[in-house]
Amino acid sequence: MKWMIYGANGYTGELIAREARRRGLSPVLAGRNAARIAALAAELELEARSFALDDSTALLRGLDGIGLVLHCAGPFSATSRPMIEACIAQHCHYLDITGEISVFEYAQAQHESARLAGSVVCPGVGFDVIPTDCIAAALKEALPDATHLALGFDSRSGFSPGTAKTSVEGMAQGGKLRRDGRIVSVPLAYSVRRIDFGDGEKLAMTIPWGDVSTAWYTTGIPNIEVYLPGSPSMIANARRANYLRWLLRSTRVQNFIKRRIEAKVKGPDESVRARQPTFVWGEARNAAGVVRTARIKTANGYSLTVTGSLAVVEHLLREQPAGGAYTPARLLGPQLVTRLPESSAMRIE
Incomplete structure (x- = not known):
């Protein structure tokens, strides 16, 4: 072929x-x-x-x-x-x-x-979305009657130009999660909790990651959130950005930021990628409160x-x-x- x-x-x-x-x-x-x-x-x-x-x-x-x-x-x-x-x-x-x-x-x-x-x-x-999708599928097998699924990853990888541009678009659209089988819009950093992704417990916030869509088709679990670790200042900045989403939705502003990305963002080189593994985590819970947790360490996202x-x-x-x-x-x-x-x-x- x-x-x-x-x-x-x-x-x-x-x-x-x-x-x-x-x-x-x-x-x-x-x-x-x-x-x-x-x-x-x-x-x-x-x-x-x-x-x-x-x-x-x-x-x-x-x-x-x-x-x-x-x-x-x-x-x-x-x-x-x-x-x-x-x-x-x-x-x-x-x-x-x-x-x-x-x-x-x-x-x-x-x-x-x-x-x-x-x-x-x-x-x-x-990386979007093999590791988290596989964890979602494994947790569904481990807890078939799960009603809630949380996924997340701890990655120190830098951005490529394409990923950076996509992130700008995502900030303008706000947060997303799945609730009772439907994707709903929520503020950025809507939920914050402490999570051990596999490298120690860290503060983390919800992000509009692809698994909000894909994990539903993989598992049928109706409530899905995705988390990323962030410092208190990073989470505060994400929440402040909720008040600027009207500006980020402007085509002129989007194009200006994307041009800056093209000029300045190059993506991590091979030596950087080799030093930066990723820790991936998932948690499934059923109506009775039974919880199953999954973790895996993978190569750098790129x-x-x-x-x-x-x-x-x-x-x-x-x-x-x-x-x-x-x-x-x-x-x-x-x-x-x-x-x-x-x-x-x-x-x-």
Whole structure:
């Protein structure tokens, strides 16, 4: 099967392209920037294609002969929908590395179309959301009648340009959690509690992470929150930002901040990634008050995105699952994260 990395000239896309080549894989490298894509493809001795996503004819032509796309061009809120639609039209599998709730919800809404086309649609095959999705699935197995699920991670990783831009969009939209099966909007840092993610107890706050969407499709647990550790000052600043969301929603302000990100944010280098593991945690609770807790230590988020996304790519190159919308744990099972480099065993208490 011929497959493609779209957005291969971005920070994470290039990391994935280089690791894929190191493994002997031969993806087609694609993106909007013809010169940068051509240069990287020439260096790695791979095929290059250049096309934009806002031209449906060019997009369909760009996917000619492609059986699988690993989409790495964010912000995915703007780029995922045309690529998902094109992949389904071309009977092509779609993967991406998003963590955005709106993308997961849109992908799940395409389940029937994807099923009929024989296309696997599985966003979130990177750090967003493989580790937390696998923990959610494992906790569901450990406590089948769970009614509440909390997930979280302690990561010291810096931001790539794409992640930083997505975070700006997320702040403008405020907090999100799932309550009684429905995603609801709440203020930033809506809930604060102390959590031991695996590296000691820390103060943590709720964030609008992708599992608010995906963990529901993986487990059916109706109440879901996601936490990130933060200092008292960080939490206070997040709560102050609630009063500025009207300003952050301005297109002019968003574009100004994103231009600054493009100029200044580069993403962590290999030595930094190697020094910064991630601790992932989850807690399930049932109506009787029984609690199960899960923890796992993984590689740095960007390193896990490289190995995790390629694990899913290689699975689809070998196997032929039925078409439809998936989460990572539903596609490959809750042990996917434990099979990735630098992952510890998952502990459930």
